[in-house]
Amino acid sequence: MTVAQPDVTVVIGAYEAMPYLVECLASVEAQTLDPARIEVIAVDDGSRDGTGDCLEEFAARAPMDVTVIRQANSGGPSGPRNVGLSKATGRYVFFLDADDRLGAEALERMVAMADKNGTDVVLGRVEGVNRTPPRSMWGETLDRTDVYSSNIKFTLSAQKLFRREFLERHGMRFDESLWTGEDALFTMEAYLRADGVSVVADYTCYYLVGRSDGKHVTKSGSYTLRFDSARALMGLLERLVPPGPKRDVLMVRPFLVTVLPQFGPVFLRNDEEIRRTKLELAKPLMDAYWNEGVAQRLLVHERLRLELVARGRADLLVDVLEFIQAKSKPAPVLKKRGTQLYLAYPHYGSPEAGVPDRIYLAEPREAKAYPGWRKNPTETFLRGFVRKVRRKASRVRRTARPGGGAAAA
Template sequence: MTVVQPDVTVVIGAYEAMPYLVDCLASVEAQTIGHARIEVIAVDDGSADGTGEYLEEFAERTSLDVTVIRQDNSGGPSGPRNVGLGKATGRYVFFLDADDRLGPEALERMVAMADRNGTDVVLGRVEGVNRKPPTSMWGQTLERTDVFSSNIKFTLSAQKLFRHAFLERHSMRFDESLWTGEDALFTMEAYLRADGVSVIADHTCYYLVGREDGKHVTRTGSHTLRFDSARALMNLIADMVPAGARRDALMVRPFLVTLLPQFGPKFLKDGEAVRREKLELAKPLVDAYWTGEVAHRLRVHERLRLQLVAMGRSDLLVEVLEFMKAKKTPETVLEKGGRRVYFAYPFFRDPSAGLPDALYLAEPREARKVPGYKEVGVDQLLRRAVRKARRVLTPAG
């Protein structure tokens, strides 16, 4: 008998996933791609709430090809995903969290997108259910792009379609030593190695479900785990991308999403010992990877806080955070005929602090919101360049 290779293997790592697992599996069963084209490998990671039993009942009654693996708890999502990936036989692999669910036609559309463009990774639009999803990458559908030409670096969760042969060629697996952010590491590596990435922005392919009990791995764990995650992602980017603007563009993600929240409102609640520890953990990361190019890509308050972290100035950082906590609006200072805007957060032009004006300088995307701002257009920049060239080239008379 000829065995037909499935188009897609859906890998579901499940731990204490009831009752969310019911809708999750129903969403797979409802996929329009056809049951013969789907393989499901579900790994119960030592659940005690009936998750394993429900998976086995589902496998018995569905016409889908379902393999259920039950194992002792591994402590995180990497282990179950790696087990499922090791058993996968499909042309593509999709990692589905047991709390979430697929959108209608998701697999059919994503497989067709990958086949049409020969891309190694496909992102399908994500919507949140009682949970905030990533948004900046869904501006338009992109048949073929990469991590440098789009905003996909801001969605590094594992819930993507990956070409199986591509993952095997690079021996890609999830890092089981990380307790959080393991999917960011895996997905960023895939983006960097991929022969093209596709984005489906005009159809919801995935529903990110917020559990009422709040049990999300990304919401739990100590601050040291966040620094482990940031360090791993920054080191991966540095290993794979030479120093320069392209590396800095990617470094924005771990600085902004992983590191900066440790120096937000929660920092005010931290004891002095924890504050010192956070600054010590951040120091080697900012020393190695915090550059002017990264800084200018951030908003003023983000850039200012990270610069104070880089300087080890916990005292100044606390005052900035207190200012923000009070929901105060910084005064805007317009100079150069309105072409330059500063946001006067604490210590702006304070000689005792010695912080450069550039920290407070608004980039155009922020400055445009300020009445009286006059953006310098390309034609004005060209005229300036011509005038400068003339001054340089005109001989002194």
């Protein structure tokens, strides 16, 4: 008798996951999707706390097909995920961390969303349990979107539903040379190659659990690993996205999420050797990828700090960080009849520092919070005109399609 292909393979990479694994597995068992349509591949990555035995017990009682693989510790989540992916037979694959858990309807809703829209990746709403989850991408459920026109670039964890045929077609696997950020590389590549991405925002599909013991499947490692992660992600964007506004939009993510935190309050606590090493590691990234298109998409204090990193000016950066840490507020400086607002963080207007005034210029989203600032009427008119032209062109394209209205008639 031919066994029907499961709808989804849940890949669980587990390392020292007790007791969190118990609730994780219970959430899989509680899925509203028919158990016959679920396959579980669980990989114990060399645990010594009973994780492997717990997985074996689950496999013996679970109503769905469960395969348990026990292997020597690989040092990170990439190895177990790749092993699980290589054994998967489902139409879709979902990567579930052993200390997290699923909402009861998660798999049913995500599979239905992918089937309905023919999309290759589905994101399910995430909530945190003793942990801060990503938030900006859950404003509304989206049948079909992409990485440029939504905020999905700010959630690059692996806990998504992926069409398995799509992953196999592109030969996609997690980079086992990275000790952190491997999921960001994998997920960003999937976003860029996907024929559409869906977002389930009206139901909590995933609970991101903060562990009190600090034992996550990913080892945190040193700050140097963060630069490895940023370098890999920036290199991927360089390979897959031509230079221009689209690449700049995506480059914001590694600069903001991975590079900038290394030059935040922690930099003040670093000794001189670590400060020097951080600037040396950042230099090739700044030389290759830092540009005006990325800079203008950041807040002034973010842009200023990265500009000082690009210039190798640790002395000026320390002044800015101390100013921010003291919760000082930069004085607003209005120019050009109130249409330009500069925020006078340390060294603004200083010939000795040599930082261009444009670095301190607030973009409209930041400037609008300050009394006295007003939009440039010429710029506002031009933007409105461009929007009207684009809407008109879009209507023309729609009516020109077969069955699209008057043009088709």
